Amino acid sequence: MTKGxxxxxxxxxxxxxxxxxxxxxxxxxxxxxxxxxxxRAMEQRFEVALLLSDxxxxxxxxxxxxxxxxxISRVNRSxxxxxxxxxxxxxxxxxxxxxxxxx
Numbered sequence: 129m130t131k132g133x134x135x136x137x138x139x140x141x142x143x144x145x146x147x148x149x150x151x152x153x154x155x156x157x158x159x160x161x162x163x164x165x166x167x168r169a170m171e172q173r174f175e176v177a178l179l180l181s182d183x184x185x186x187x188x189x190x191x192x193x194x195x196x197x198x199x200i201s202r203v204n205r206s207x208x209x210x211x212x213x214x215x216x217x218x219x220x221x222x223x224x225x226x227x228x229x230x231x
Contacts, residue, residue, distance in 0.1 A: 172194070172199065173202075175193050175195075176199060176203045177207060177214050180200070180204055180207055186201075
């Protein structure tokens with residue numbers, strides 16, 4: 129498989145994710161795609177990103193989420209020097225949490 133073919137394969141996954149219609153479809157798809165541990169790790173990283181973006185310090189995040197300092201550091205590095213994925217979605221997530229009365 130060439131590099132271009134690998135890119136096409138990963139694009140298929142991301143394009144498929146974009147076709148999910150609601151939360152239930154999303155949960156079912158990711159439940160089939162990932163192990164429970166993989167899902168929990170992604171959920172934890174996203175929670176860490178939310179907390180870091182709100183200015184919470186490492187020790188408080190560690191205590192609240194149980195995330196390792198390595199995980200917190202990795203998420204922080206992605207927030208500051210990553211592909212701007214977190215920067216794109218965090219405001220949307222916070223808006224949704226506020227609208228749902230969860231923030």
